[in-house]
Amino acid sequence: MAEQTTDVLVVGAGIAGLAAALEADRQGADVVVATKAERPEEASTWWAQGGIAVTRDDPEQFAQDIRHASAGTADAGAVQTLVAEADDAVRDILVDTLGIEFDTDGEQYDYGQEAAHDEPRILHVDAATGKHVHVPFLNYVADETDVTVLEDTAALELIRHEGRVYGAMLESDDEWAPTFAGATVLATGGIGALYPRSTNPADATGDGIAMAALAGADVADMEYVQFHPTACHTEEGTFLVSEAVRGEGAVLRNANGERFMPEYHDDAELAPRDVVARAVDTERERTGEVVLDVADIDFEAEFPDLAAKCRDHGVDLPAIPVAPAEHFLCGGIDVDDRGRASLDRLWAVGECARTGVHGANRLASTSLLEGLVWGRRAGEDATGHDAERIEPPELLDSDPALPDNFAREKLHRLRRVMDEQVGIERTPDGLRRAQSVLRRLKGEVDAYVRTRTSRSLYELRSAAVVALLISRAAAENEESVGCHYLVEETEAPAVDAD
Numbered sequence: 037m038a039e040q041t042t043d044v045l046v047v048g049a050g051i052a053g054l055a056a057a058l059e060a061d062r063q064g065a066d067v068v069v070a071t072k073a074e075r076p077e078e079a080s081t082w083w084a085q086g087g088i089a090v091t092r093d094d095p096e097q098f099a100q101d102i103r104h105a106s107a108g109t110a111d112a113g114a115v116q117t118l119v120a121e122a123d124d125a126v127r128d129i130l131v132d133t134l135g136i137e138f139d140t141d142g143e144q145y146d147y148g149q150e151a152a153h154d155e156p157r158i159l160h161v162d163a164a165t166g167k168h169v170h171v172p173f174l175n176y177v178a179d180e181t182d183v184t185v186l187e188d189t190a191a192l193e194l195i196r197h198e199g200r201v202y203g204a205m206l207e208s209d210d211e212w213a214p215t216f217a218g219a220t221v222l223a224t225g226g227i228g229a230l231y232p233r234s235t236n237p238a239d240a241t242g243d244g245i246a247m248a249a250l251a252g253a254d255v256a257d258m259e260y261v262q263f264h265p266t267a268c269h270t271e272e273g274t275f276l277v278s279e280a281v282r283g284e285g286a287v288l289r290n291a292n293g294e295r296f297m298p299e300y301h302d303d304a305e306l307a308p309r310d311v312v313a314r315a316v317d318t319e320r321e322r323t324g325e326v327v328l329d330v331a332d333i334d335f336e337a338e339f340p341d342l343a344a345k346c347r348d349h350g351v352d353l354p355a356i357p358v359a360p361a362e363h364f365l366c367g368g369i370d371v372d373d374r375g376r377a378s379l380d381r382l383w384a385v386g387e388c389a390r391t392g393v394h395g396a397n398r399l400a401s402t403s404l405l406e407g408l409v410w411g412r413r414a415g416e417d418a419t420g421h422d423a424e425r426i427e428p429p430e431l432l433d434s435d436p437a438l439p440d441n442f443a444r445e446k447l448h449r450l451r452r453v454m455d456e457q458v459g460i461e462r463t464p465d466g467l468r469r470a471q472s473v474l475r476r477l478k479g480e481v482d483a484y485v486r487t488r489t490s491r492s493l494y495e496l497r498s499a500a501v502v503a504l505l506i507s508r509a510a511a512e513n514e515e516s517v518g519c520h521y522l523v524e525e526t527e528a529p530a531v532d533a534d
Contacts, residue, residue, distance in 0.1 A: 037211045041423040042068040042184075044415070045203055045217035047191045047244060049073060051404050052386025053223030054173045055129060055411025056375075056418070060221075061181045063419040068215060069177070070189040070206050072239055072491075087138075087148055087160030087280070088169075088408075089401040090126055095119045097154050105152040105308050105399035107518045111392025117373050118393050118402070118409055125408040126159065134172045136161070149283035150400040151306040156283075158401045163278040164341045169404065191243060192494045194220065194251045195428050200380040201251065202426050207491055214428035218421030221414055222248060222369065222377075222384040223407075227261070229495075230503050231362035231459070232451045235264055235276040241495040242502035244388035248369045249501060254378040256390045257367030258502075259510035260519040262398050263460050265312040266328050267361035270349045276363075277328055277342065277356055279400045282306060284338055286330045288316065288358075291323035310397050310519050313360040317460050320359060327355040360460055364403060366394040366519060367509070375414030381421060383414040396518025435487040443492040450477060450503055458507050461523045467511040474504045 044060040046053045049071035060067045091098045099119045103110050130136045138159040139146040148158035161168035178185045189208040194201050195216065203216040224244030228236025249255050266277040266288075282288075282305040287295050300315040301307035307315075316326050331354040336343045346353055369377050369384035371391055377384050386407045393406050457463075457470035478500040485497055516522045 037206060037208050037213045039213045041216045042066050043218045043423065044221060044418050045070065045215055046221045046223055047204060048223030048225060048386065049174060049185065050223060050225055050386055050407065051169065051173065052407030052411040054177050055408050056221045056223060056385055056415035057177055057183045058181065059412045059415025060419050061183050063416055065419040067183045068186065069183055070186045070191055072188065072190045074188045087158040087165040087401050088126060088404040089157050090159055091119055091122050092157050098157065101152060101154050102393065102399045102402065106395030106397050109395030109517060113373065114392035118406060121409045122405055125412055129408055130169060134176055136169055136172065148280045150279045151282065151312065152308045152399055158280065160280065162341050163280055163339045190491045191247065192431065193429055194247050195426065196251045196379065197426055201382040202424060205428060205431060212431055212489060216423045216425050218423045219381050219383065219418035221418055222388055223386045224388045226387040227365050227502055228362050230451060230454050230499050232455050233267060233269055233274050233359065234362040235267055239495065241499045243495065243498045244384060245368050246498035246501035248377060248382065248384065249505060251379060253382060254370040255368060255505060256370040258505045259513050260366035260396045261362060261506060262309060262364040262366055262519045263313040263360040264363035265309060265316045265360050266358040268349065268351060268356055269359050272349045274361055275345055277358060281328065281330060281339060284333045286328050286333055289327055289329050290319040291325040308397055314460055314521060316358065317360050326358055328358050330354045330356065364398050366396065366398050373413065374417040375410050376417065383418050385410045385414045396520060431489040432487050433489045438484065438488065443496045446477060446481065446496055447499060450499055454503055458510060461521050462510055463523055463525050464511065465525055467507055470507045471504065471511065474500060474507060478504060
């Protein structure tokens, strides 16, 4: 691919990246969006089911629910920013610009109820809101604006010098070249590929966080990895069973047929996600299985897309077998209320960013909203800077290519370590063992990256960097809070370093 320059480079094309690109385009900037995705479902936004929360008539209660779900750790200023701009962002982009038709009860919006929300406030389209938002958003940006969208294009490394970012090295079809930008906005999504069971797309390797950290940007709250309590895991794959299903009245039962959540929390199935995830994990280990029982709700009518997916995966309704799965990283690149990172000319939005809204645990259906609000803010703030060319990093490709299964095997080892030692429950010894293995793995990958360049190798490097950041942050935080849950030392499984 050829070298290029632009006013604003956005890396990632989920809702946050598209919101940033749209706002920068509105400001008259020349914008390039680079995305690894070739199809909408390869972006995290497409996978979002529940919907997008709004304030309705009580913004203070919404703010209180966010703070409560975070176990009191959410940043007060960030929460107020989100709540104050929630309705305007949704109206501006999703309703007025994209014309999204959220579900109604015939006259008014059919607001959904989800865990830890004091009232129904979730705008949704069936239980597949993400794809109903993402596809028209991507089409609008590509067809109705001057934004250039580069599909199947990965960012390998930031171009930086003395605390400032000048763009990124982009790769497509095994060719790479610098894209110089006046402002670089990272919107690369989550880290689901670091765990064997996740609700994220398969290529969610934490690229933006890794690139930013390697460039010297501050990261924060990396230990707060949220696991969704109800992912259906079958031989055909893993898929999310939206929290909205529990909001409508579905209940969790163990292998003995017992409804168990009332014993764990007063809010039962609608307790905060970290509580429900740990309870499901405990009951699966104790009894062998947990199912989400949808017998008492009109599942086919209320959630037709989910019902079809269950049938496609061989699920025998009304009992959906579920297990916790990695869902959302609450931490990431540390940013301010405009999405500005600690490096000059670098912004981050969406799941790769740590705005402070989520603290130690994210409230359901706030991720799409955060992406919209911070995407708009970052897109506006990132304009007005001229691109400058500096000497880009030299990416070498002098050694023979690695075997096709090299990255896959290393990533499998990394996932096993993360699953066993850095999952829903953690021990100090387990975290130390994880760091030891991950340091060796990262050292191996670094040695290969010095003389070889490929997307899979750089994705593996991203995964190793982010895994180390998570395990280190978890080891340094000696207090159980939200998603970060420490248990007493037990005989933890040994991790093979090979």
